[in-house]
Amino acid sequence: MIIQISRTRIVQVSVLFFLTIALWLTISLWESHQVHESPEGKVVVTFNFLAPMKPAATKDLIITQAATGKKVPFEHQWLTASKLQIIISEKSFPLGREYHYRFKAAPAMIWPFYVWSAGKFQGKVTVKFIGIEGNHTVPSKGPIILQFNTNLDPRKISNFVSGPVPGKLIPAGTDYSRWEFWPNQKLNNLYRYSMSIAAGLPDQQGGKLEQSIKAEFVTTPEFLIEGVFPVPGSNSIWLTREILLQTNQQLKSAKVDIQGLPGRCIIEDKTIRYIPERIMMPGTTYNVKARLISTSNESLDFAYSFSTTNLGQNRWLELKLEPTPVLWLMEGPKTLKSFAVRVRADRPIPRGTLYEANRQSDANKQSPWMRLNADILLHPLPENMRDHHEQLGLPKSYSCIYLQAQDAKELFNTLPKGFMLISH
Incomplete structure (x- = not known):
């Protein structure tokens, strides 16, 4: 078909x-x-x-x-x-x-x-000014942070917003609703100022602020040092003395530089505690430079110096317990040698200044030991041997610092009787 x-x-x-x-x-x-x-x-x-x-x-x-x-x-x-x-x-x-x-x-x-x-x-939004962030604790050096409810036109905002002194406006984040005003000069502390925001301030959609605004704010108190330890200009400071700076405002960050004494800062509310990698050296003048910033963005530069106790050319020991124990042989402020040591984990070595109480060795000085006044014994112990004092012919003690045999002999022959050991 x-x-x-x-x-x-x-x-x-x-x-x-x-x-x-x-x-x-x-x-x-x-x-x-x-x-x-x-x-x-x-x-x-x-x-x-x-x-x-x-x-x-x-x-x-x-x-x-x-x-x-x-x-x-x-x-x-x-x-x-x-x-x-x-x-x-x-x-x-x-x-x-x-x-x-x-x-x-x-x-x-x-x-x-x-x-x-x-x-x-x-979305459709009417432009509104929300306020000044922290308007009773504004940093005297800025920024003064202005919050609006919507994104403003970044090309025109400077024509409508002015501060108590000349300055610059920059976005405070990734959008254009929050702005920072940075004054060109430091404002007076604990003083009332105002920001002027003119009617007609445009947003990015063409909307405009309907009424002019005077936004008041108060600057923070002056950022001051209230306590310094050791006291600036002091002499004969002991080697383990804490280094502290105390301020009148809560701290956000701190940078402390002490030439010849590297370390780190710990911030505790209004206090900076400087923790050196090693203790201070005797007979040394330390120059401290600190850059401090408070939580209200006030900044403060502070510098001072102090001097430590002079031990002459006496030989002594420094023991750092953490993270891995290390022992230094010192002569006055000079480091002569470092030794890898071990300590008893179950009986921690006390931190502080210890002194030799007595010492002893066999006729050939092959197994020397030195007792400190906190009942701490320095003696040789091979890594594969247990610390049985009776079997090793050693006196009883609270705790021990274990050395290599050659290191123990060297220290026995080098250190003066009654030498000092600082543990930290």
């Missing part, structure tokens, strides 16, 4: 096919949206579709922040089968952020139509 199709019929079918494809593409790719006036902190958007949509279409809607790409949760309701309203809650500044949206195969009620579309929108 031969079926005959006229040219007219072919044209009609073709037109119908292409119209169907065009309709499918139009429904699939077209949607419109409208951003509504809404309470502050809410972004309300209505999406309109050509075809009635299934309620499950919201599962195929993804909204992200334009600045971060982070996915944003939203509430929704269907006003009609072809009109969807969503609500985004903005719980932090800046308000009126820009968002990207994407419908990915959102199903319509009429098969085989699906919506594939993407775009962006931005």
Whole structure:
């Protein structure tokens, strides 16, 4: 059987096919949206579709922040089968952020139509000044931090905001709702000032601040040193004396430099404690330079010096217990030699200044020992041998410092009777 199709019929079918494809593409790719006036902190958007949509279409809607790409949760309701309203809650500044949206195969009620579309929108916000951050404790050198509710136009803000003295405005973060004003000169401490913000200050969407504002703030008290230990200019300071600086404000950071005495700083509220890697050397003048910054961003530079006790050229020992015990043979302020040592883990060596009480060796000086006044014994002990004093012919003691045999003999022959050991 031969079926005959006229040219007219072919044209009609073709037109119908292409119209169907065009309709499918139009429904699939077209949607419109409208951003509504809404309470502050809410972004309300209505999406309109050509075809009635299934309620499950919201599962195929993804909204992200334009600045971060982070996915944003939203509430929704269907006003009609072809009109969807969503609500985004903005719980932090800046308000009126820009968002990207994407419908990915959102199903319509009429098969085989699906919506594939993407775009962006931005919430509507009235420009408001929120306040000056920490307005009763503003650093005298800046910054004065101004918080607005939305992103301002960075090209025009300097025309509308001025400080009590000339200065510069820079963004305080990654957005344009928070700004830092840095004065060109130090402000007086504990003094009341104001920032002027003129009406017409624009945001990035064309909105403007409706009224001029005078925002007052008070600067912090003067940042001062209240205590220094050792006292500046003091002499004969003992080698293990703590190095402390005390201020009148809580500290955020501190840098302390003592030439010839490397170490680290520990901040405890208003106090800096300097912990040197080794103890101070005798007969030495130390110059201290400190750069301190308070939590209110006040800065302070302080320098002083002190001198330690002079031990002459006497020989003595320094023992550092942590992280790995090490012993130094000293001659006055000079380090002669270092020794790897071991200590008893169950009976810690006391920290402080110890002195030799007595010493003894066999006839050949092969097993010398030296007893300190805290009942601490320095003696040789091979690593594979247990510390049984009776078997080794050693006196009883509270704890021990173990040396290599050659090191024990060297110290026995080198150190004067009654020598000093400082443990830390």
